[in-house]
Amino acid sequence: MTLQTTIKAAKENGVSERYAIMRRLAFLQPLIREKMSEIGLATKELEHNEDPLERALITARINELAVELHPLRRESTLLLRYFNGKMKPGSSNAITDEMIEHARQHPITRIVAFSSGRKPTCCPFHKDSNPSMSLYDNHVHCFVCNRSWDPISAVMEVEKVSFRDAVLALQ
Ligand SMILES: [Zn+2]
Structure with a gap:
């Protein structure tokens, strides 16, 4: 999902952009924390696991999580910047x-x-x-x-x- 999707949804639902962004962030941030802690746990597991097959599976899982995490973090960063007015559209x-x-x-x-x-x-x-x-x-x-x-x-x-x-x- 993009920043524009959230702004468009706010307009269509007659709520303020700030409110829509806060709601979206409230959804994204726990998800990001969850995936990051899963990556952290898997990374720890990797440190103590000598079995090559299990290591390969854990590494594949970490890679999957990292791929899932990336767009969520990107969206969250953009929402936060917009929210904080660092990127006011239209300003010079x-x-x-x-x-x-x-x-x-x-x-x-x-x-x-x-x-x-x-x-x-x-x-x-x-x-x-x-x-x-x-x-x-x-x-x-x-x-x-x-x-x-x-x-x-x-x-x-x-x-x-x-x-x-x-x-x-x-x-
Ligand atoms: Zn590093």
């Missing part, structure tokens, strides 16, 4: 949805380096000696940090800039 220095989408399409491998085989790489966001950062579509997930980054959040973290500046940097 606003970044547009097209600009955000364009930034998200920027190849993340230009921000975080991966081998040509797309094998896990060392995470640049913690002291990593055993590659724990995996590449999915156009985002990365570190199983030690227990976090995902898309091109925008990766630039925010690497360059220590705001969401808006990261979007602008990726145009």
